[in-house]
Amino acid sequence: MTFPHLKITFLGTGTSTGVPMVACTCEVCTSTDSNDNRLRSSIMIQSASTTIIVDATPDFRYQMLRENIKHIDAILITHSHKDHVAGVDDTRPFQFFSHLPTEIYGNNMSLEGVRNEIPYAFDTTKYPGIPKVNLHEVSLDPFVIGDIPVIPILVWHYKMPVYGFRFGKFTYITDANRIDAKEKEKIVGSEILVLNALRKEPHISHFTLQQAIELVKELKIPRAYFTHISHQLGLHKAVNDLLPGGIQLAYDGLKIEI
Numbered sequence: 413m414t415f416p417h418l419k420i421t422f423l424g425t426g427t428s429t430g431v432p433m434v435a436c437t438c439e440v441c442t443s444t445d446s447n448d449n450r451l452r453s454s455i456m457i458q459s460a461s462t463t464i465i466v467d468a469t470p471d472f473r474y475q476m477l478r479e480n481i482k483h484i485d486a487i488l489i490t491h492s493h494k495d496h497v498a499g500v501d502d503t504r505p506f507q508f509f510s511h512l513p514t515e516i517y518g519n520n521m522s523l524e525g526v527r528n529e530i531p532y533a534f535d536t537t538k539y540p541g542i543p544k545v546n547l548h549e550v551s552l553d554p555f556v557i558g559d560i561p562v563i564p565i566l567v568w569h570y571k572m573p574v575y576g577f578r579f580g581k582f583t584y585i586t587d588a589n590r591i592d593a594k595e596k597e598k599i600v601g602s603e604i605l606v607l608n609a610l611r612k613e614p615h616i617s618h619f620t621l622q623q624a625i626e627l628v629k630e631l632k633i634p635r636a637y638f639t640h641i642s643h644q645l646g647l648h649k650a651v652n653d654l655l656p657g658g659i660q661l662a663y664d665g666l667k668i669e670i
């Protein structure tokens with residue numbers, strides 16, 4: 413099977429609070445550079461015939477409107493934190509038009525997070541207009557959505573198992589601060605790696621900027637984009653200008669092809 417050409421859109425690149433953060437007056441949160449405005453982290457992967465969204469953020473509605481999305485084939489959930497599942501109810505408009513449920517993929521914990529997010533969707537009495545979702549529990553075995561093969565990668569978010577996903581030569585990893593050697597091997601050979609890089613100071617469950625840079629170098633990935641960025645990282649332009657060759661900060665609306 414030849415791997416399809418993919419278009420990738422960064423729907424959001426911010427940490428759980430988004431940037432600007434409510435009530436903050438720091439230079440990043442008050443910046444006039446649009447690249448300093450970051451919705452919660454999510455990407456869209458598109459082949460000619462298939463559209464996949466990774467994570468359903470609290471900003472899902474606006475992200476779909478901004479990118480003018482009329483149809484999605486599946487949502488992959490990385491983990492059950494609010495900033496990655498809060499948007500599942502906002503998939504309802506797609507269902508109004510398609511008359512099909514939303515197909516959601518994730519590990520057991522991620523799907524539990526979805527059930528907790530929209531418990532009324534799983535009631536025995538079906539209230540009219542509730543979201544209709546098909547939950548697909550995935551292990552670390554590869555699976556296929558439409559014409560896009562997907563390889564799950566287990567990463568650690570402090571003690572929480574989180575899934576990264578590899579699509580051909582493109583790998584997306586958010587909300588991690590540790591990856592076991594065996595899982596790192598699955599990333600090797602990627603041409604583009606997206607990795608979370610929260611801030612410069614250490615954090616209990618996220619890679620710092622330096623740790624993310626070191627991982628890109630260790631795995632010898634030629635191109636990398638950092639995401640899930642906190643206002644504490646600093647101004648987009650100032651930080652981006654100092655990154656090593658091949659590495660950039662992602663920003664909302666960034667589109668790449670592979």
Ligand SMILES: [Zn+2]
Pocket residue numbers: 427428493495496587640
């Ligand atoms: Zn997160």
Ligand SMILES: [Zn+2]
Pocket residue numbers: 432433436437438439440441442643644
């Ligand atoms: Zn701030």
Ligand SMILES: [Zn+2]
Pocket residue numbers: 491493569587
């Ligand atoms: Zn998280």
